Amino acid sequence: MEALANLIGGTALPDVLFYVFAALTLLCGALVIANPFSRNPVTSAMFLVLTIISMAGLFVLLHAFFLAAVQILVYAGAVIVLFLFVIMLLDLKEEQRRKIKMFGLVAGVVSVGAIVAIFLKSLHATNLNARPAPATEGDTASLGKLLFTQYVLPFEIVSVLLLVAMIGVILLSKKDLK
Amino acid sequence: MHVGLEQYLTVSFLLFALGLLGVIMRRNLLIIYMSLELMLNAANLALVAFSRFNDNLNGQILVFFIITVAAAEVSVGLALIVALYRKRQTAHVEDLTSMKL
Numbered sequence: 001m002e003a004l005a006n007l008i009g010g011t012a013l014p015d016v017l018f019y020v021f022a023a024l025t026l027l028c029g030a031l032v033i034a035n036p037f038s039r040n041p042v043t044s045a046m047f048l049v050l051t052i053i054s055m056a057g058l059f060v061l062l063h064a065f066f067l068a069a070v071q072i073l074v075y076a077g078a079v080i081v082l083f084l085f086v087i088m089l090l091d092l093k094e095e096q097r098r099k100i101k102m103f104g105l106v107a108g109v110v111s112v113g114a115i116v117a118i119f120l121k122s123l124h125a126t127n128l129n130a131r132p133a134p135a136t137e138g139d140t141a142s143l144g145k146l147l148f149t150q151y152v153l154p155f156e157i158v159s160v161l162l163l164v165a166m167i168g169v170i171l172l173s174k175k176d177l178k
Numbered sequence: 179m180h181v182g183l184e185q186y187l188t189v190s191f192l193l194f195a196l197g198l199l200g201v202i203m204r205r206n207l208l209i210i211y212m213s214l215e216l217m218l219n220a221a222n223l224a225l226v227a228f229s230r231f232n233d234n235l236n237g238q239i240l241v242f243f244i245i246t247v248a249a250a251e252v253s254v255g256l257a258l259i260v261a262l263y264r265k266r267q268t269a270h271v272e273d274l275t276s277m278k279l
Contacts, residue, residue, distance in 0.1 A: 014181065015180065015181045018181045018185065018186075019181075022185070022189045025189060025193060026189065026192055026193060026196070029193050029196045029197070029216055030196055032196075032200065032209075032212055032213070032216060033196060033197070033199060033200030033203070033204060033209065033212075033213055033216070034200075034203075034204075041206060041208050041209060044208075044209055044212055045212065048212050048215065048216070051216065051219070052219065055219055055222075055223060058186070058189070058223060058226075059223075059226055062186070062226050062227060062229075062230040063230060064226045064229070064230070064238055064241075066238075066242075067222075067226060067238055067241055067242065067245075070242065070245055071222075071245065074245050074246075074249055075215075075219075075245070075248075078249060079215065079248070079249060079252050082252060082253060082256055083208065083211075083212065083252075083256070086208065086256045086259060086260060087208060089260065090208075090259075090260070090263050090269060092206075092208070092269060104202055104203050105203070107202055108198075108199050108202040108203045111198055111202065112195045112198060112199050115191065115194065115195050115198060116191070116195060119187075119188075119191040123184065123187070123188075136229065136230055136233045136234065136235060138226075138229070138230075138235060138238045142235060143235060143238060143239065143242070146235055146236075146239055147239060147242070151239050154243060158243055158246050158247065161246075161247065161250055162246065162249075162250055164250075165250035165251075165253055165254050166253075168254050168257070169253050169254055169257040172254070172257040172258060172260075172261050173257050173260060173261065
């Protein structure tokens, strides 16, 4: 009982929350790409929402509060709604189980193995634990100050990019593409 | 075990590997697209973790821009998928082989 109280009240809580959110992220991410119960793309989209929300939790644990809010607003709000909208629009049938190609399996396993090997190698080559305790707070004020002083040019360019994307989407979705 | 940069990077790499696996193994265009989003999110997580543990906000600014560009990319990509579906009535990469030699 005392250990439990220490776990919740003490400094260990962020660590516990990290493992919870990390497990949730990875589990839901795995269910996005391969769900044993359903082949419906809508299910994948829903698990993508869960992945993104638990990732926003990880952002909060990293003190990136503004990005956590943006993550939920933009990804869980706009992007997933767009995905669901397209899935419904296309009226995709419950996809039948196709045989996984041998080539795809081998290529997938090899590339994932390569990624993991690179990761382990780089983790061993660097000493990550010898860092001072971090103090950066990613709140809206400090991020906004940086965004409108040092990064004002990329900010404007990104707004133009959004305009370009909007025009492109309108053109692409016209009935008779010339 | 104390949670540091190493643990966050592990999660990020695993998520990236999952997304890569999805892109390579799945045959549905929309699922492939969702796996791409997973990979983008994994990169974002790594950037935020680096930003936090290096006492530097530049990584978070970069993530902000990545999220913006990803939103634009998703809208254009889904419009392409809809246009493709209208022409070919399929969202399966195996049925879209007209550029094969």
